[in-house]
Amino acid sequence: MARGEKPGALVSLREHNRLRVISTLRSRGAVSRAAIARETGLSRTTVSSLVGDLQAAGLVVEVEGADGRDADGRRAGRPATLLRLDGSAGAVLGLDFDKRDIRVAVCDLSHQVLAEAKRDLDVSAAATEAMDLAAEMTEEVLEESGVPRDAVLGVGMGVPGPFDQSAGTVGSATILPGWVDIDVSEAMSSRIGLPVSVDNDANLAALGELTFGAAVGAQEVFYIKLGEGIGGGLIVGGRIHHGARGTAGEIGHVAVESTGPVCRCGNRGCLETFAGTRALLDSLERSHGPDLTTVDMVRLAVEGDPGCRRVIADAGHIAGRALADLCNGFNPELIVVGGSLSAAGDVLLDPVREAIERHAIGSASAAVRVVPGVLGARAQVLGALALVLTGDVALPDLLLARAEA
Numbered sequence: 001m002a003r004g005e006k007p008g009a010l011v012s013l014r015e016h017n018r019l020r021v022i023s024t025l026r027s028r029g030a031v032s033r034a035a036i037a038r039e040t041g042l043s044r045t046t047v048s049s050l051v052g053d054l055q056a057a058g059l060v061v062e063v064e065g066a067d068g069r070d071a072d073g074r075r076a077g078r079p080a081t082l083l084r085l086d087g088s089a090g091a092v093l094g095l096d097f098d099k100r101d102i103r104v105a106v107c108d109l110s111h112q113v114l115a116e117a118k119r120d121l122d123v124s125a126a127a128t129e130a131m132d133l134a135a136e137m138t139e140e141v142l143e144e145s146g147v148p149r150d151a152v153l154g155v156g157m158g159v160p161g162p163f164d165q166s167a168g169t170v171g172s173a174t175i176l177p178g179w180v181d182i183d184v185s186e187a188m189s190s191r192i193g194l195p196v197s198v199d200n201d202a203n204l205a206a207l208g209e210l211t212f213g214a215a216v217g218a219q220e221v222f223y224i225k226l227g228e229g230i231g232g233g234l235i236v237g238g239r240i241h242h243g244a245r246g247t248a249g250e251i252g253h254v255a256v257e258s259t260g261p262v263c264r265c266g267n268r269g270c271l272e273t274f275a276g277t278r279a280l281l282d283s284l285e286r287s288h289g290p291d292l293t294t295v296d297m298v299r300l301a302v303e304g305d306p307g308c309r310r311v312i313a314d315a316g317h318i319a320g321r322a323l324a325d326l327c328n329g330f331n332p333e334l335i336v337v338g339g340s341l342s343a344a345g346d347v348l349l350d351p352v353r354e355a356i357e358r359h360a361i362g363s364a365s366a367a368v369r370v371v372p373g374v375l376g377a378r379a380q381v382l383g384a385l386a387l388v389l390t391g392d393v394a395l396p397d398l399l400l401a402r403a404e405a
């Protein structure tokens with residue numbers, strides 16, 4: 001635990017407040033003094049004084065905000081002066097295990113990504129091999145970025161299926177057969193010698209878009225990943241909502257047709273069996289042949305191919321119906337659409353919007369905007385970084401010593 005979390009006993013109030021300023025900067029990237037005051041509840045005078053200490057210690061630097069807007073997107077008239085943690089304050093690592101590849105990234109506490117790597121592997125079948133490879137890639141990105149291991153605050157890790165936070169294991173034997181009964185955090189942590197926090201890939205993609213991408217500043221967000229698999233991440237009050245056993249947001253397995261095809265989860269007629277890319281490519285086989293790929297299908301749709309446009313639009317409509325139910329139940333302000341199908345743009349998004357407007361309660365559909373994700377296939381690995389940046393992890397001794405100096 002960070003010493004900042006037990007202020008009464010060991011730490012002076014001033015030191016405690018200094019740690020709160022560091023935490024705010026760590027989770028937000030670049031912010032104004034006024035935003036720090038709002039978020040911590042401290043007075044602006046106190047914030048300025050604490051920031052002065054941290055600047056003197058070389059932990060905080062000033063940067064100019066872009067376009068005359070502050071970090072919250074408000075018009076500031078002139079470029080606002082923002083504060084960031086200095087690059088030397090520390091770093092975090094992100095590991096993303098997707099179905100067919102692994103990504104690893106390292107960033108500093110000012111949210112600058114310093115190095116990234118990607119390798120292809122059949123992740124769902126082979127947990128041991130996948131984690132061994134990720135450990136190798138971790139060494140590579142640390143070396144490339146020049147970040148020493150003891151400067152790493154923590155590691156965020158994404159797995160491509162439901163993850164049970166209380167058990168620490170993958171929550172579905174049918175979705176990730178090679179990962180069953182493994183204590184994922186412990187298994188990865190023992191390979192790289194650093195503390196590892198784990199979450200589901202769609203939750204991390206949601207957190208990635210919230211911290212670095214299309215959902216910055218939003219509080220009530222649903223992220224839907226439309227690809228070979230369909231997943232979702234629910235952000236409530238600016239934080240990931242896991243539910244009782246980690247399956248919150250699993251929209252891909254909402255039943256749309258109770259007599260439909262059997263899904264990999266074992267149920268029948270899930271959304272994924274109708275709107276996942278496999279289903280779309282299957283229905284194009286007669287017209288476009290057996291070798292069509294998702295990338296080709298999306299490109300052809302954007303270029304105007306009627307068959308490809310038709311299946312993607314239908315997928316958007318079916319997903320939109322499921323999202324309409326979700327809008328009624330959860331009332332998000334923003335739906336971010338990611339995954340490989342999202343590259344189809346409005347061919348996909350317009351039918352999603354129409355279905356929500358038609359099937360959700362008026363006030364729920366009026367409240368929500370549907371936008372494409374902006375991080376693409378990097379959403380999950382950036383979310384893995386954000387898991388540590390925005391999480392409740394302890395600050396490393398190195399950083400604490402400098403903050404106290």
Ligand SMILES: [Zn+2]
Binds near residue numbers: 253263265266267
């Ligand atoms: Zn299913």
